[in-house]
Amino acid sequence: MIRWKAIAAVSLFSACTWAQAADSVPHWGYEGHGGADHWSELDKAFEVCKIGKTQSPIDIVTAQVESVAGAPIKPAYKSSPAKLANNGHTIVVHLADGGSVTVPSGTYKAVQFHFHAPSEEKIDGKSFPMVAHIVHSNDAGKLAVIAVLFNEGAENAAxxxxxxxxxxxxxxxxxxxxxxxxxxxxxxxxxxFEGSLTTPPCSEGVAWQVLKTPSTMSAAQIEAFRKIFPMNARPVQPLNGRKVTVTQ
Ligand SMILES: [Zn+2]
Structure with missing residues (x-):
């Protein structure tokens, strides 16, 4: 059985699927009065966007990351019924039964993935043309995100x-x-690293994994997204002493 209602409930707390449907959710975006510098002023519930100490995205400075012999990411995804959405902030693919992934902090179910242009995360100060955030949740409601960076290149067949x-x-x-x-x-x-949702309410306690190996999208694919969302990336946030590790 496909439980779209349950998925929708989880998505409400997932990065970047914050729908405008509820009248009580104030308008936020990426420029002007609703832009990232003002998110905390739009609603008391968005306060952590400003006062949080483990916010995402970040600039990953490779000279300062700690190499660890950590566990590899173990994907156990599977073919899932899916819905494609434009939520006013990004394009989202909602997965009804997308399988799971195991990362150092545990095993999580895949809930949805969505895109930002340019990439929100930077590596040594450089952003990429696009990023996909695969959002996962566990039974306790903790979120884990896997970020797939995209360079412009070959068409992405998937x-x-x-x-x-x-x-x-x-x-x-x-x-x-x-x-x-x-x-x-x-x-x-x-x-x-430990981080947050990159969209209001910027909730913290999100386990982030940014894949080091970029994938590619064609110029036409990137352009197709940017025609709808010319810029939907939050600026990088202070590290505040957080440790960033790299696992080969
Ligand atoms: Zn995102």
Missing amino acids: LKEIFAALPAKEGEQPIKPFDTTALLPATLPYFA
Whole structure:
């Protein structure tokens, strides 16, 4: 049985799926009065966007990351019924039963993935044209995100159908089943750190894994997204002494 209601409830607390549907949710965006510098002023519930000490995204300074012999990321994704949505902030693919992933902090179910242009995370001060955030949740409600960075290059075959028909208007529609395994690059070394949602309410306690190996999208695929969302990346946030590790 596909439990879309349960998925929707989880998504409400997931990075970047904060829907505008509820009238009580104030308008936020990426520029002007609703821009990232003002999120904390829009609602008391967004306060942590300003006062939080472990906010995302961050600039990963590779000379300062600690190499650890940590556990590899173990994806166990599977083909899942899926819905494609434009939530007014990004394009999201909601997964009804997308399998799971095991990262150092535990095993999490895949809930959805979505995109930012340019990438929110930087590596040595450099952003990438796009990033996908694969959002996962465990039974306790803790979130883990895996970020897949994209350079401009070969067309991304896994995203071919989705990016050929990105919804320009808000709403959602069923699409063909999707297996998130197809989004991952061939090797999975990763940077890891504790962070937050990168959108209001900027909740902390999110386990971040940024894959070191970028994937590619074609110029046309990147352009198709940017035509709808020209810029939907939060600026990098202070590290505040957090440790960033790299696992090969
Ligand atoms: Zn995101």
